[in-house]
Amino acid sequence: MIKYGFLLVLFLFTVTGNAQVFGQSDTTKNPVQWQAEVQKLDDATYALILNADIEKDWHVYSQFTDPDGSLPIELEFLNVAADFTLEGPTKESETHTEYSDVFEVDETFFTDDATLTQNIKITKEDLSVVKLILKYQVCKEVCINEEKYIVFDLKAGKGLVLEDFNAFKDYDTIERNVEKITPVQEEIKLEEKQGLWTIFFLAFASGFLALLTPCVFPMIPMTVSFFTKQSKNAATGRRNAILYGFFIVIIYVLLGTLVTAIFGADALNALSTNVWFNIIFFVLLVVFAISFFGAFEIMLPNSWANAVDRKADRGGVFGIFFMALALAIVSFSCTGPIVGTLLVQAASEGGLAPILGMLGFSLAIAIPFALFALFPGLMNSLPKSGGWLNSVKVVLGFLELALAFKFLSNADLVLQAHLLEREVFLAIWIAIFGALALYLFGKIRLSHDTPIDHISSGRLVFGLFVMAFTIYLIPGLWGAPLKLISGFPPPMNYSESPYGVGYMKGGTGATTSEMPEEAELGPYQLITFTDYDAGMAFAKAENKPVLLDFTGKACVNCRKMEERVWGEPQILSKLQNDVVLISLFVDLKEKLPEAAQYVSETTGKRIQTVGNKWSDFQIKKYQINAQPYYVLLTPDGNELNTPIGYTPEVDEFEAWLEEGIAAFNK
Template sequence: MKHILFALLFTISLSGFSQILDPVKWSTSVEKISDTEYKLISTADIDTSWHLYAQFVPENGPIPTTFIYDNSEETFSLEGNTLEGKGRTIFDPVFEMQIKFFEGQAQFEQLIKVSSAINKVEGFVEYMVCDDTQCMPPTEVELEFILEENNAVTSASTTTAVAGNAKETPVKISEKHIEKEESSATNKGLWSIFFIAFLSGFAALLTPCVFPMIPMTVSFFTKQSKNKAAGIKNAIIYGVSIIVIYVLLGSAVTGIFGASALNALSTNVWFNVIFFILLVVFAVSFLGAFEIVLPNSWANKVDSQADRGGLVGIFFMALALAIVSFSCTGPIVGTLLVESASKGGIAPIIGMFGFSLAIALPFALFAAFPGWLNSLPKSGGWLNTVKVVLGFLELALAFKFLSNADLVLQLHILEREVFIAIWIAVFGTLVFYLFGKIQLPHDSPLPHISVGRLSLGLIVLSFTIYMIPGLWGAPLNIISAFPPPQEYSESPYGVGFSKVGGFASTDTHGELPEGAHLLAPHDIMAFNDYDKGVAYAKKVGKPIMLDFTGWACVNCRKMEQNVWPEPSVLSILKNDVVLISLYVDDKRPLAEGDVVDSQLKPGKKLKYIGQKWSEMQTIKYKSNSQPFYVIIDHDEEKLVEPVAYLPDATLYKNWLKEGVLKFKK
């Protein structure tokens, strides 16, 4: 079990995920009325908590849903207006007026009469969706109605051709394939949060506040119950109650802050600084300086309710466990909530479910099989060792949040070498502790080192040695999500670290163009100024790749460190496109002449560089998450559909090739 504790460190790096808000999915179908009449049906599937506005709304209200059908060749005529469902009409808190809108699903029907043989009708829908706190920018989606085949055509299923150069055979890859990959990455992020939380729950079991409660609680249920079946039933109810309590906590965090707002917090400077301090306090508590406890009056009140018996009494017994064990579980729960909250969505709920499931399982299992209690190790000093190890992990994780704040503000205080040096110091000290060279306040005398403690010490020692070359530029892929990027460093290449790839960028051996810099360690020439990058692309005759990224974006770092170095991808980035990296969380102020009014928030000013790029991404590309990649031509028009986090290097390469090929046509 002790090996699980260290595994937490390695699995947390998998928990980052990207999230694109796309609350409405459109599909089309056709109903044949006669040989010359067809009904064009547009169906909108609307995500939970979002609503789509009707075709007619009051003045100064939201953008209405509008359908345009392309009849430039005059092959059909519209019979009447586009019909819509009943919907709902209520007071909208966002626009403060009575507005009709649709929830769940909405269907729109347009009758047409064809005057010549046609196979399909094309058009588009412009619409706006909101929830109770925010609105998405007006969006246009192309629609296609197949008249002959009479089957549904989803607007997001357009197949695009991907090709490398003129000698290569085009590779067909659908946009759905890319969306599926992005969705898979999101699901993996949620699964990794669940897995981390589940392991954290087992770690919490091994603390002095929880572990001794297992035999005590199981014995209570087996002795107080009329028979074995009743004892098992009560223990299961007890375990379910534990899960309910912690899941309610995760739901409260999501409900208070909002699913989408949580994700935005991850780049907020104050959020990161506050939670750095919070995690340091948790760590110091675990190391034995003091204990974080809830008021005794809470425990007494809850404990008195536990005597009532029945389901209510069992529930309050579970609540009493959560309160009494808070000094050990509180820091772990707090860390999980901080980490999962920064991912947004339902991540806090998933995290609390995984954590509570790991705690609840032993109570139910040992109640069902009481003989297993004999196999449990006795309580002792090893429980405090578990707390101390968790304290060191908390301390290491805390510096990730401080690093995020430093990156966003571009202070260059906690650069890559400093961050890695701190981690080496933290885990190096943990090695001395595990080998018995350091003792902390609540430790028992250590006459000898157990095999388990020695094994864990060797694992931590190996990890510490692994990090040392990172001081001289090694990439450290195992922990790529934690340290600052390699270009945010005193010496990006370092002593003894060779540059990646064998392809030469334009101007690699000469003077870089104005506004350009080299991204270490790959030596990709990049611009952070949009206008200068576009001007240079026109000069050298190459397409432009916009990289909407963030200093505190975990998945951005994973793409840059794990996908971009692939030789075929790196060659394109260095030779075939002009890269413009736009950091949406850059908190440096705009020049006085560049401060303008926000188009998304009337009355507000765009004061920071990152706000400018964030608003540009939202308005022009209808996306608000990072990483987000767009390939455009010299007229600043999209060559292919943009992609987000795409960890499959082959798919990413094919997407790049498609954009380059379309530019050359």
């Protein structure tokens, strides 16, 4: 019962545990204050530092946040390569990671404050100024997309944060005072991410699972017997057992350290979003799963094990170390796939995660070996070896196969290839976990399995749980949200039927043939204009009021309004029949034609993209830069009532709509 109960707990730990994202209403126009500084490291190397003071409850998103969520910080260095080179990636101070149930991804962000540090090496003689354009999104219950212009004056040893693009562009002509620069004495220390603890505990649980495999479990009594017989007295036996456990930890931590050293602590995080590495991880996990199914064994060369055994025969501390190494090599066919999976997961986290992951894994293996050697009588409570050990391997194979498709899904989402959409992903998981349930009930038997006449109560309970989980997945094929596994399958909008089969989630069911020119289908199949002039012209022709919606593709609370307010029948009917919807996205990256680009007279910022254009329009017209923001207008552009921002109360939003529509109909 214990062994299957532990598998059940691990599976629950793997597919659950998502946190909600923040939100308190606020329309503060500038919730982030930036400061810039320069520190000289040597004659050609400088540290360029940005410090942000973030207002309470607001979030600024990391460079490494999931690209399918809120917008990450972007740093655009001008004249890089020609005048200077970047020494490694931009380092970040402490970040937090939480699951967004809106975007269905993990989002990484800063709260309260942030520090970004980029080391550069000068390649152009007498370079005095380095320029950076900083783009970011800051969110609370509204989102603001910002662009700042940073000047790092190397000779003056100072940094400037400018709001005006023309001043930024012309900075080279401004006279500067030269000041002495003090070299940096210490490297900037970065705090570990909270996600490292998740890696540690997952690795610790995986280490206990590795103990239950046929390559490791039978070695416990053999190893303990060796120490009790070879030791001269009980005290020596205890010392040797503790040393043995310590060396197991050292060996696996060295492996994690090696991975970090080869790839680099910061590079691992960047690799986690790389298409090819996600595909490689997918292939690796599929290979590991097939190995656990018994098709073949992943083994290190026998010559390695023989050589290590000879070293172990020497005895003493040296011999104990090689006994621990022999355990790692001999058990590799079972532990290798688990260790490989952990290192893949750790690579996704980056930083010290591989080291911490191997520490957790090795502790889980080392503690029981040392504990049973210290107290041999405890071995009487161990279950006997048998066919159940192979069953544990097979169950792990199913879990690894399911996890593999998460990495393939990541690659597909980045490529936007739509080969593994939500329905396909769920169909694969239903097949995998359905087969696992049949295996647990004894209806499927693999080549290495021992024939069984009956199943244990623990196996029955675990099998029932897996079957229930499989049945839970099935409605997801028809649009059910499946919050239990949020973050694993592709998001709802990455689907063959993003609005539900037959538009079951509501909406007009309008088709493109029914839409006016320059319109498109928005949420709930609403006819939506994304160009202000086109929408206003249609409203004038239809003699309907306009709902002007300032929004963003990566705006959390814009999506919450659409999903939780707009979808209510009393709201949706008004959006369908009583207004013309114009949605202006302030974060669109589509470039404006060269002739249409300009510098804003209102903000002094450069206007290069369609998103910049609508953001500037919002600020100029309504003196606000936060989204969501809703305005009810006549077709002539006159306001019908007071505009509002994020309004999660359905009744309040309905009353506001009715007020404006009634004013238009007078």
